[in-house]
Amino acid sequence: SQTIHQWPATLVQPVGSPLSLECTVEGTSNPNLYWYRQAAGRGLQLLFYSVGIGQISSEVPQNLSASRPQDRQFILSSKKLLLSDSGFYLCAWSVRAGVSPLHFGNGTRLTVT
């Protein structure tokens, strides 16, 4: 069966520090991968998605970047965090983009202080 791992679960980082959040999927090949951010009490904002290794599409210009160094690994990064980067970050995968369900990780709660 397929599983998705996302870590860390919580993170507190000072303004200006770097960020690296990792997500890995097991039990499937060539998944579509997504990073979403959820502000408190709000819906999900799509940040990045990837349909293959090295292929990254950015939805919102911002202080973050994403990379897919391996088929089932998706990394969210920042060189210098801003206060506004605080939020709940969710990684997800799907078999076929847009027409099949998304499977989410348990999320990372990021607080930038």
Added chain:
Amino acid sequence: SQQGEEDPQALSIQEGENATMNCSYKTSINNLQWYRQNSGRGLVHLILIRSNEREKHSGRLRVTLDTSKKSSSLLITASRAADTASYFCATDREYGNKLVFGAGTILRVKS
């Protein structure tokens, strides 16, 4: 920008009652999906309804889709305290390759 908008924003009911949540969207879609999120956790997929379907059932869940009105509803029958969660609709844009989520409905089921 958000494609789906849920209504109401929050709903509080007694255990055993039915809960109905609505979702409206703006552009043509291939399918519409409903998800559930328990506090502090990731989202869990509930049901997917395609644009050529009008109604779909899964256990105590019933989803309807009206493409002429660009709206969908999620009905949870005989609610339980464990149904307390946030519920989101998500749509894909026609020929698109990503899901866009609404702001969600917070459901509280009181026992």
